[in-house]
Every structure is written in structure tokens, then in C-alpha cells.
Amino acid sequence: MTVIEGYTYGSAASSPVTLDDLKDLRASVLFGPEDEAALRLAGDVLESQVEDVLDVWYGFVGANPHLLASFSTPEGQPVDQYLARVRARFGQWILDTCRRPYDQSWLDYQHEIGLRHTTAKKNHTDSANAPSYVALRHVIGLIYPITATIRPFLERKGHSAEQVEAMFQAWFKSVVLQVALWARAYGDGKEW
Amino acid sequence: MTVIEGYTYGSAASSPVTLDDLKDLRASVLFGPEDEAALRLAGDVLESQVEDVLDVWYGFVGANPHLLASFSTPEGQPVDQYLARVRARFGQWILDTCRRPYDQSWLDYQHEIGLRHTTAKKNHTDSANAPSYVALRHVIGLIYPITATIRPFLERKGHSAEQVEAMFQAWFKSVVLQVALWARAYGDGKEW
Ligand code: HEM
Ligand code: HEM
Numbered sequence: 001m002t003v004i005e006g007y008t009y010g011s012a013a014s015s016p017v018t019l020d021d022l023k024d025l026r027a028s029v030l031f032g033p034e035d036e037a038a039l040r041l042a043g044d045v046l047e048s049q050v051e052d053v054l055d056v057w058y059g060f061v062g063a064n065p066h067l068l069a070s071f072s073t074p075e076g077q078p079v080d081q082y083l084a085r086v087r088a089r090f091g092q093w094i095l096d097t098c099r100r101p102y103d104q105s106w107l108d109y110q111h112e113i114g115l116r117h118t119t120a121k122k123n124h125t126d127s128a129n130a131p132s133y134v135a136l137r138h139v140i141g142l143i144y145p146i147t148a149t150i151r152p153f154l155e156r157k158g159h160s161a162e163q164v165e166a167m168f169q170a171w172f173k174s175v176v177l178q179v180a181l182w183a184r185a186y187g188d189g190k191e192w
Numbered sequence: 193m194t195v196i197e198g199y200t201y202g203s204a205a206s207s208p209v210t211l212d213d214l215k216d217l218r219a220s221v222l223f224g225p226e227d228e229a230a231l232r233l234a235g236d237v238l239e240s241q242v243e244d245v246l247d248v249w250y251g252f253v254g255a256n257p258h259l260l261a262s263f264s265t266p267e268g269q270p271v272d273q274y275l276a277r278v279r280a281r282f283g284q285w286i287l288d289t290c291r292r293p294y295d296q297s298w299l300d301y302q303h304e305i306g307l308r309h310t311t312a313k314k315n316h317t318d319s320a321n322a323p324s325y326v327a328l329r330h331v332i333g334l335i336y337p338i339t340a341t342i343r344p345f346l347e348r349k350g351h352s353a354e355q356v357e358a359m360f361q362a363w364f365k366s367v368v369l370q371v372a373l374w375a376r377a378y379g380d381g382k383e384w
Contacts, residue, residue: 021329024258028333030340066216118383133383137213140332140372141220144365148222173336180332187379191310191325 004088006125008112009096014104015111017184022107029177035170036102042167043098045157046150050091056149058087070134082128097174110178114185136186143179147172196280198317200304201288207296207303209376214299221369227362228294234359235290237349238342242283248341250279262326274320289366302370306377328378335371339364 026032046053061067062078071086072078093113100106115121117134154167184192218224238245253259254270263278264270285305292298307313309326346359376384 024256025329025333027256027258028330029336064216064219066219136375136384137217137372138220140375141217141368143335144221144368148361148364169340172340176333176336180329183328183332183375186383191378192328 004092005085007089007092009092009100009109010105012105012108012112015107015181015184016189017107017111017181019104019107022102022181025177025180026102028180029173031170031173031177034166035173038163038166038170039098039174041159041163042154042171043095045154045159045167046094046098049153049156050094053094053150053153054087054091057090057146058083060145060149067138070131070138071128072131073129074131079128079130082123082126082130085126097171097178107181110181111185113178114182117182118185120185136183139179139182143175147175196284197277199281199284201284201292201301202297204297204300204304207299207373207376208381209299209303209373211296211299214294214373217369217372218294220372221365223362223365223369226358227365230355230358230362231290231366233351233355234346234363235287237346237351237359238286238290241345241348242286245286245342245345246279246283249282249338250275252337252341259330262323262330263320264323265321266323271320271322274315274318274322277318289363289370299373302373303377305370306374309374310377312377328375331371331374335367339367 061071068078069076071083096106096109112121116125117139119132122128122133123130150171151164151168154164154171159167186192253263260270261268263275288298288301304313308317309331311324314325315322342363343356343360346356346363351359378384
């Protein structure tokens, strides 16, 4: 295992979100034990394809100026080191989404990820010279591509149509659930 | 056409969101002309099934106390008139999602819908005695059921697998896009 710079899973501060809040959110996205099992399988399917998935996502960000700006200097120059370091953590996130139990440590790191998209913490981890936050609307918007683009990778290891569908639905639910959790880091949290 | 009480499409105040913001968001969810065409078709497919779709969604809300609370008095009694009036507007929203051009009037009503989920306007339209806002996390969370449950209805009118898939993807994109727009009504809008 290589060390992932700036990845602090297990030592993040406590999330203001409670396990009870999480329980309701799981119900809202219909996330159950079958989804956990399907995500475990998805972890095995995606493990060897993480770099390929990241190529697709980074290609998408690179092709959209309004997204690439979040990784660029005020002069509009993409910051390579920032892109690279975040990419490594993003790869780990794919596996964490599939393999971590959604417990207190996971909840804490979810909030840390949320904060890293806001003025509270963006750029801090990598000392980057880039805009001070990622707009919430784009985080919500990316639910679509982050979900839709995963399906071909889930199909690529010879699993049945039902298995692929189960993995896909579980992934979709988890991405929505996580974005809902990250939204807590935006604003004053009052109507979160 | 029956009048839908409280439905003010076309006379809502201007949205603070610009058509340029909308352009970026459309790009984020990969929403293009094919999606507009697929939604037109979905409108034809769903028109006769609106009440059935609403039965599923209201069944889901009714089965989840943390959701039903938004339609209930402080004593926990669901407010029938409120549920009924919102249901009529929700039905119209299904058709608007499929048939309206996503222009300035649409943008304005999107913001109105957002506001109606927050302390700014919730309950006002129907003089309801219910909680003063719907938590943003649950609005984001409902992207999953509102998307996943539509597929069987899209399949029910004899369209090809490709047509159903196109309608489904367009619906998914539009729901994500709309929730991203509604998020503008929450908080101070600074990191929206
Ligand atoms: C569903 C949507 C999104 C997902 C799943 C996602 C996922 C992630 C993950 C896993 C990380 C690394 C967290 C860590 O430090 O361990 C991250 C960081 C980051 N993301 Fe996102 N993200 C999303 C939306 C966006 C959008 C729309 C942008 C805008 C381009 C963006 C830009 C960034 C940036 C700049 C960082 C680095 C933040 C820092 O300075 O630490 N993300 N994201
Ligand atoms: C993707 C998620 C959601 C969608 C697509 C959606 C859609 C809608 C629509 C179309 C309306 C009527 C707008 C109008 O007045 O014309 C509405 C109102 C309402 N929704 Fe949602 N909604 C979502 C999430 C939620 C959640 C999670 C709740 C919590 C139970 C909720 C509770 C309500 C309530 C209470 C109203 C009435 C607001 C008022 O007082 O005017 N909605 N919603």
C-alpha cells in the first residue's frame, strides 16, 4: 500500500451529522443490506479499473471550463500537482465507497470531504492556489456523470445483468447519499 | 384544464440564477437536445400515468415518518388538504419537466419551487400548519427514488429498450439539474 498524501480517513474530526441522521438518509435513498453486498462486489470489479474510471472523470472535468476552474490558478492555469494529489484520493474514494462500513469513521470522513469542497478547507490539504470553494450546485450536478459513467466499468468483468444492475443501483444510491452528507458543510447548516 | 391551486408558473418572481448558470449546469449533467426530445416523448408516455406515479411517490413519503413529517402538524397529524394541493402541483411538475422549454420562465418557477421547500415560502401557498422547511439533505436524497421509480412507467407504453433508456437518462439528468437549482433557495447562496 502506498501512502496517499492528504488522505486522513480514520483521523478526521467528528461530523456534526449523527448516525440517526444517516439512518433517515439511508431510508430516503432505499439503501439496505443488499446494496452493501452489491457494493462489496463492485469493489472487486472496480479495483483493477480505478485508473480508467479516473481517466474518464478527469477527462470530463478537463473538457468543462467551469469545472476545471476549481483546479486552476486565478490566471486560469490548471495546477498539476493539485490535480494529481486529489486524483489519488479520488481513486481511494471509489474503493471506500464500495468497501468501508458506513459507520462513524465513514461519517466523519464524509464531512471532511464536504469541507474540502468549501471555503472551510478547500486548497488547504494540498496548499493549492485555486478558487476557495466548489459551488454546491456543481457538486449536486456531478451526481449524474459520476453515476452514469460507472456502468460500463461494472459490466466489464463478466457479471450477470442482474448483478450489474444491483451494483449500479447501489452505486447510484451511495453517490446521492454522500452528496447529501457533503451538503452539510455548506452554509450555516440550519436548513440542511 | 382544471385550475391547479397555488400553481403560479409564468408569474413567479425572477430567479437569481442566470441563463448562463443554467448553461453550465446543463453541461455538468450532459443535458442536450436529445434529452429534450426524449423528455417530450416521456411526456406522452407519462401523461395518462401521472396519478399512478403520484401514488408510488406519496406511498413512499407516507411510509417514511421523517418525510411525512413535512406534511404534518406539530402534533404529527398529516394535513390532508395540504397533501392534496401539493399533489396536484406535483403532477403538473411531472409534465412540466417533460414539456416546458428550460427558459427564463422555467428558471423562475424552479426558484419558486426551491423557495417553497425553505422557510422563505413553505406552507405559505396552502396556509398549511406544518414544519417551516424541508431539509436540503432530504431533497437531495429524493433524487434517487424520484429517478429510479419512474423507469417502470416509461416501459409501460411499448417503446423500444433504447427509447426507454433515453427517456430514463433524460429524466435522471433533469431531476439532478432541478435539485441543483432548488439548492439556490437554501442558505445565503454564497457558495451555491
Ligand atoms: C458527485 C460529485 C463529486 C464527487 C463524488 C467528488 C469527489 C471528490 C473526492 C473523493 C475528493 C477527495 C476527497 C479527499 O480529500 O479525500 C474530492 C476533492 C475535490 N473535488 Fe470533488 N467531487 C464531486 C464534485 C466536484 C465538483 C463538481 C468539482 C468541481 C470541479 C470538484 C472538485 C474537487 C476539488 C477541487 C477537490 C480538492 C479539494 C481540496 O482542495 O481538498 N468536485 N472530490
Ligand atoms: C427530488 C426531490 C423532490 C422533488 C422532485 C420535489 C418536487 C416537488 C414539487 C414539484 C412540489 C410542488 C411545487 C409547486 O408548488 O408548484 C413540491 C412541494 C413540496 N415538497 Fe417536494 N420535492 C422533492 C423533495 C421533497 C422532500 C424530500 C420533501 C419532504 C417530505 C418534500 C416535501 C414537499 C412539501 C412539503 C411541498 C409543499 C411545499 C409548500 O408548502 O409549498 N419534497 N415538491
